[in-house]
Amino acid sequence: MITLLTDFGTADGFVGGMKGFIKSFNPEVELVDISHDIPPFDIRSAAFSLLNYASTFPSETVHLVVVDPGVGGERKPLVIRWNNYWLVGPDNGVFSLLLKEGPYQAYVIRRQKLPVTSPSSTFHGRDIFGPAAALLAGGKEVNRFCTKINRISVHPSLSCQQKKSVFVCPALAIDHFGNIITPFHKSELQRLKKSINTIRIKSRTINHVSSYYAQEQPGHIMALWNSLGLLEIACNQGNARKEIGFDLNTDKVYIYYDLNGM
Amino acid sequence: MITLLTDFGTADGFVGGMKGFIKSFNPEVELVDISHDIPPFDIRSAAFSLLNYASTFPSETVHLVVVDPGVGGERKPLVIRWNNYWLVGPDNGVFSLLLKEGPYQAYVIRRQKLPVTSPSSTFHGRDIFGPAAALLAGGKEVNRFCTKINRISVHPSLSCQQKKSVFVCPALAIDHFGNIITPFHKSELQRLKKSINTIRIKSRTINHVSSYYAQEQPGHIMALWNSLGLLEIACNQGNARKEIGFDLNTDKVYIYYDLNGM
Amino acid sequence: MITLLTDFGTADGFVGGMKGFIKSFNPEVELVDISHDIPPFDIRSAAFSLLNYASTFPSETVHLVVVDPGVGGERKPLVIRWNNYWLVGPDNGVFSLLLKEGPYQAYVIRRQKLPVTSPSSTFHGRDIFGPAAALLAGGKEVNRFCTKINRISVHPSLSCQQKKSVFVCPALAIDHFGNIITPFHKSELQRLKKSINTIRIKSRTINHVSSYYAQEQPGHIMALWNSLGLLEIACNQGNARKEIGFDLNTDKVYIYYDLNGM
Numbered sequence: 183m184i185t186l187l188t189d190f191g192t193a194d195g196f197v198g199g200m201k202g203f204i205k206s207f208n209p210e211v212e213l214v215d216i217s218h219d220i221p222p223f224d225i226r227s228a229a230f231s232l233l234n235y236a237s238t239f240p241s242e243t244v245h246l247v248v249v250d251p252g253v254g255g256e257r258k259p260l261v262i263r264w265n266n267y268w269l270v271g272p273d274n275g276v277f278s279l280l281l282k283e284g285p286y287q288a289y290v291i292r293r294q295k296l297p298v299t300s301p302s303s304t305f306h307g308r309d310i311f312g313p314a315a316a317l318l319a320g321g322k323e324v325n326r327f328c329t330k331i332n333r334i335s336v337h338p339s340l341s342c343q344q345k346k347s348v349f350v351c352p353a354l355a356i357d358h359f360g361n362i363i364t365p366f367h368k369s370e371l372q373r374l375k376k377s378i379n380t381i382r383i384k385s386r387t388i389n390h391v392s393s394y395y396a397q398e399q400p401g402h403i404m405a406l407w408n409s410l411g412l413l414e415i416a417c418n419q420g421n422a423r424k425e426i427g428f429d430l431n432t433d434k435v436y437i438y439y440d441l442n443g444m
Numbered sequence: 445m446i447t448l449l450t451d452f453g454t455a456d457g458f459v460g461g462m463k464g465f466i467k468s469f470n471p472e473v474e475l476v477d478i479s480h481d482i483p484p485f486d487i488r489s490a491a492f493s494l495l496n497y498a499s500t501f502p503s504e505t506v507h508l509v510v511v512d513p514g515v516g517g518e519r520k521p522l523v524i525r526w527n528n529y530w531l532v533g534p535d536n537g538v539f540s541l542l543l544k545e546g547p548y549q550a551y552v553i554r555r556q557k558l559p560v561t562s563p564s565s566t567f568h569g570r571d572i573f574g575p576a577a578a579l580l581a582g583g584k585e586v587n588r589f590c591t592k593i594n595r596i597s598v599h600p601s602l603s604c605q606q607k608k609s610v611f612v613c614p615a616l617a618i619d620h621f622g623n624i625i626t627p628f629h630k631s632e633l634q635r636l637k638k639s640i641n642t643i644r645i646k647s648r649t650i651n652h653v654s655s656y657y658a659q660e661q662p663g664h665i666m667a668l669w670n671s672l673g674l675l676e677i678a679c680n681q682g683n684a685r686k687e688i689g690f691d692l693n694t695d696k697v698y699i700y701y702d703l704n705g706m
Numbered sequence: 707m708i709t710l711l712t713d714f715g716t717a718d719g720f721v722g723g724m725k726g727f728i729k730s731f732n733p734e735v736e737l738v739d740i741s742h743d744i745p746p747f748d749i750r751s752a753a754f755s756l757l758n759y760a761s762t763f764p765s766e767t768v769h770l771v772v773v774d775p776g777v778g779g780e781r782k783p784l785v786i787r788w789n790n791y792w793l794v795g796p797d798n799g800v801f802s803l804l805l806k807e808g809p810y811q812a813y814v815i816r817r818q819k820l821p822v823t824s825p826s827s828t829f830h831g832r833d834i835f836g837p838a839a840a841l842l843a844g845g846k847e848v849n850r851f852c853t854k855i856n857r858i859s860v861h862p863s864l865s866c867q868q869k870k871s872v873f874v875c876p877a878l879a880i881d882h883f884g885n886i887i888t889p890f891h892k893s894e895l896q897r898l899k900k901s902i903n904t905i906r907i908k909s910r911t912i913n914h915v916s917s918y919y920a921q922e923q924p925g926h927i928m929a930l931w932n933s934l935g936l937l938e939i940a941c942n943q944g945n946a947r948k949e950i951g952f953d954l955n956t957d958k959v960y961i962y963y964d965l966n967g968m
Contacts, residue, residue: 183467185460185464185586187457187460190740190882191743191882192740192741192742192743193741193744193745193751193755193882194754194755194758194879194881194882195740195753195754195755195756195757195758195759196758196759196881196882196933197556197740197741198709198711198738198740198741198755198758198759199758199759199933200761200762201738201740201759201762202709202759202760202761202763202764202767203762205707205738205763205764205767206762206763206764209764213738214460214463214467214475215454215477215739216454216457216459216460216463217453217454217455217456217457217459217460218454219453219454219455221455222882222883222945223943224852227455229454230456230457231455231457231460232457233457233615234456234457234458234460234461235457235458235460235461235463236464237464238460238461238462238463238464238465238468238469238570239463239464239467240464240467240468240471243464243467249918251919251920251942251943252919252920253918253919253920254917254918254919254920254921255918255919255920255921256920257920266954300752302919302932302933302937303917303930304919304930304932304933305932305933308762308932308933331624351645357458358453358455358456358458358484359458379482393514393516393565394515394517394565394566395513395514395515395516395517396514396515396516396517396518396519397515397516400463406566407898408564408567409458409461409564409566409567409570409571410527414566416851418513419485419513421484424507425924445731447722447726449719449722461889476722476725476729476737477716477723477739478719478721478722478725479715479717479719479722480715480716480718480737481715481716481717482717483717489717492718492719493717493719493722494719496718496719496720496722496723497719497720497722498725498726499726500722500723500724500725500726500727500730501725501726501729501831502726502730502733505726505729537714559938595940599908617718619718619720620714620715620717620718620720620746621746655827656777656778656779656827656828657775657776657777657778657779657828658775658776658777658778658779658781659778659779659781668827668828670826670828670829671720671723671826671829671832671833673755676828680775681747681775683746687860694884
């Protein structure tokens with residue numbers, strides 16, 4: 183099984199070209215679309231998306247990710263072994279959020295070992311990453327066409343800064359519903375034996391963490407732990423980003439904590 | 445076989461998470477994407493979409509629908525047996541248009557019977573509905589993890605009002621091409637032994653029902669019976685909604701009838 | 707295996723209806739989504755998309771294309787045999803770019819030979835093209851439900867005009883990233899033993915052909931040979947169409963050539 187995540191859109195037929203080429207290599211492989219709607223060149227969105235699906239698939243699934251603004255240039259084409267999965271894609275940090283959660287082994291693809299004559303320099307999804315994924319899905323030994331490496335690129339980290347009584351958090355992502363998702367995991371509070379006092383975001387103050395969206399009135403701004411265990415600012419049946427006027431790149435979420443029970 | 449209809453978009457990887465979780469439960473199951481582009485929280489659009497595909501699939505297909513603004517709250521998680529199909533989704537009326545067409549049996553999912561440890565309260569698509577669909581697709585007996593119920597929620601009905609010489613119809617949906625689709629089925633005329641005299645919509649008057657789009661000049665506003673047998677207002681190679689300035693929520697279509705042949 | 711390309715969008719469930727109907731005919735067939743995001747009625751976009759995927763699939767794949775503004779009218783429903791593939795769709799020129807690249811044999815579908823009772827006049831994707839594709843994928847002999855024809859429609863050709871020292875080229879397409887793709891293939895230069903001197907597009911002049919996007923500075927307008935071997939105007943990590951203000955329908959790319967090496 184190979185999953186596909188790209189920023190190609192579907193209309194031009196480029197994703198179709200990748201699918202066809204993979205199927206020509208390995209007609210038995212099952213292709214599962216994740217998304218082709220990652221905004222063009224948006225490595226951060228792709229990195230967040232991976233968090234939501236990579237570890238839900240069966241062992242030995244190959245996760246193919248082609249968000250690759252540096253295609254044809256010096257960034258390396260990677261294969262990564264992580265938790266019984268294979269990850270295939272460019273060395274531009276797209277895997278770094280995911281790889282925080284465990285050990286991994288990285289490899290660089292040796293393109294001359296792939297059974298592809300004259301790969302293009304503009305479409306490595308079709309000519310390099312797709313064929314590598316097809317080989318892995320077919321059980322080919324990784325050392326036959328890849329070389330171990332020791333380091334991969336890390337995307338500028340999106341983590342919270344702990345200050346005296348507050349965590350200052352960037353947004354990790356804003357999802358399709360306008361929910362603002364922070365990198366703050368609930369295990370952090372358990373580790374510190376702290377609880378949340380107040381959350382501030384732009385001009386809003388939130389005094390408790392809700393359990394589910396419909397617990398609050400429609401239109402109400404709330405905080406909750408999302409399905410990954412991350413703190414999220416949401417708006418029941420509305421769009422929190424729009425309601426709040428939150429800017430993904432510059433605005434922060436302030437999580438004030440104390441030692442009392444929540 | 446499981447079909448998937450959601451309002452999640454694909455970019456965040458939430459649909460990917462559902463797919464992976466289902467595949468982990470049941471690697472043999474075939475997943476068929478219907479759409480993830482239902483507008484957020486738009487139960488009515490999802491209900492219309494179901495009309496167009498549910499009954500075209502082979503018997504025993506499981507139709508999974510996750511458009512679920514009430515997730516985590518009191519709305520029940522449903523399994524429905526209808527015409528040799530299984531429907532899985534929230535009890536918010538999303539199935540009510542479809543279920544007008546036949547008898548059905550409804551069940552509520554007992555989440556403690558699902559093999560899922562600590563389901564989230566924000567993502568029942570992954571943690572409750574997906575696993576239930578995977579069990580059904582794998583042939584699990586419904587009574588093993590569900591309890592029969594007698595009533596389900598009905599979405600505010602979108603039906604035509606019959607007045608002296610006219611049916612006053614809301615739009616059921618406006619499709620991707622801007623066609624305005626009414627709930628008025630051609631069998632209604634046969635039942636009443638009536639025929640259509642004139643159709644009025646905003647300032648437009650239409651005097652006959654066309655057979656196909658290209659029968660009229662490009663840009664021409666027309667009426668025809670669509671592929672479900674419903675009366676539709678269309679514009680050949682154009683967008684009827686935009687041409688007419690039709691508002692889905694407030695405007696009506698007036699279907700004047702008489703006893704003469706059409 | 708059947709691939710699907712339409713301009714239906716997915717939300718209305720029409721694509722779902724096609725998929726279900728095909729699966730009901732032939733439960734074993736594998737469906738591969740190419741795209742349902744072709745702009746409504748845009749035959750030219752669909753024709754370009756086909757170039758990028760049709761020949762990458764394994765032999766005997768059935769490529770189903772439903773971009774069909776003339777549905778229900780006089781345009782013929784086609785089956786085409788091309789290079790060990792089957793193409794199924796309307797006779798409106800959507801296949802003409804692809805068919806420039808080799809011999810083919812065309813057939814018209816005899817709808818009374820299809821096992822479909824009362825096909826609609828507005829949804830031939832579900833009622834005519836889908837069933838024909840399902841039969842072909844199942845190995846049904848084409849002469850059993852089709853009749854050979856000698857000519858098919860050709861879409862207004864999008865080719866470059868060669869003038870004294872310049873090729874004047876329309877854009878074949880503008881892709882998802884804003885790259886402007888011309889019909890000018892690099893083999894043309896080899897054939898003529900010429901090389902490119904200068905490329906002009908709107909007020910911009912480009913003096914060399916780059917090898918890959920990241921070879922130029924971000925935001926830089928460049929030319930390169932794309933993954934089909936066609937000359938493309940691009941902008942590293944940007945959108946060339948927007949940067950240049952290029953109009954797909956009226957603007958041209960001027961490729962000046964000389965006899966010197968490039």
